[in-house]
Amino acid sequence: xxxxxxxxxxxxxxxxxxxxxxxxxxxxxxxxxxxxxxxxxxxxxxxxxxxxxxxxxxxxxxxxxxxxxxxxxxxxxxxxxxxxxxxxxxxxxxxxxxxxxxxxxxxxxxxxxxxxxxxxxxxxxxxxxxxxxxxxxxxxxxxxxxxxxxxxxx
Numbered sequence: 388x389x390x391x392x393x394x395x396x397x398x399x400x401x402x403x404x405x406x407x408x409x410x411x412x413x414x415x416x417x418x419x420x421x422x423x424x425x426x427x428x429x430x431x432x433x434x435x436x437x438x439x440x441x442x443x444x445x446x447x448x449x450x451x452x453x454x455x456x457x458x459x460x461x462x463x464x465x466x467x468x469x470x471x472x473x474x475x476x477x478x479x480x481x482x483x484x485x486x487x488x489x490x491x492x493x494x495x496x497x498x499x500x501x502x503x504x505x506x507x508x509x510x511x512x513x514x515x516x517x518x519x520x521x522x523x524x525x526x527x528x529x530x531x532x533x534x535x536x537x538x539x540x541x
Contacts, residue, residue: 389541390479390480390483390485390488390489390541391480391485391488391489391492392492393479393536393539393540393541394475394476394477394479394480394488394489394490394492394493394496395476395492395493395495395496395499396496396532396536397411397412397472397475397476397479397493397496397533397536398472398473398475398476398492398493398494398495398496398497398498398499398500399472399496399497399499399500399503399504399532400472400475400496400500400529400532400533400536401468401469401471401472401475401493401496401497401500402459402468402472402496402497402498402499402500402501402502402503402504403500403501403504403525403528403529403532404444404447404448404451404525404526404529405447405464405467405468405471406440406443406444406446406447406471407444407447407529407530407533408471408472408474408475408493408533409431409440409471409474409475410437410440410441410443410444410533411475411533411534411536411537412431412474412475412478412479412537413431413432413436413437413440413441414437414441414537415537415540416428416429416431416432416436416437416478417431417432417433417434417436417437420537420538420540421478421479421482421537421540422482423478423481423482426478426481426482426486427486428474428477428478428481428486431478448526451522451526452519452522458505459501459504459505460501460502460505465501468497468500468501469494469497469498469501471497472493472494472495472496472497472498472500473490473491473493473494473497474490474493475493476489476490476491476492476493476494476496477489477490477493479493479540480492482541483541504525507525508521508522508525509521511524511525
């Protein structure tokens with residue numbers, strides 16, 4: 388059961404920041420916290436993968452601050468978050484033999500994170516009077532949640 392909870396939570400992270408979830412999962416696999424060696428997702432633990440995904444996650448943190456960045460609910464953005472949530476959830480489920488269940492939980496979490504994150508950020512931006520502090524707070528939540536999730540992996 389804990390595997391599906393963690394897969395859902397990493398999906399929520401993907402809903403907040405699409406690349407944060409696979410970057411965290413990749414580091415967990417690379418460091419040996421998540422055993423993916425004999426699964427199709429083993430590439431997440433290869434030596435260069437966490438670095439590449441980390442650069443993409445950092446790029447996303449920067450581009451999220453730009454006014455030209457599209458809403459997270461446009462189809463391409465939304466779909467990307469669901470795919471990254473499913474991928475990250477599948478990785479969490481793989482060592483226990485539940486990659487499909489993990490993927491489904493991660494996808495559900497990504498939908499929750501996308502829609503819930505948008506609503507929370509809008510409320511925070513309204514309270515702050517501008518979006519940037521709300522965006523930074525959302526970044527911090529995504530980073531800390533991703534770290535906490537990979538640190539408690541079974």
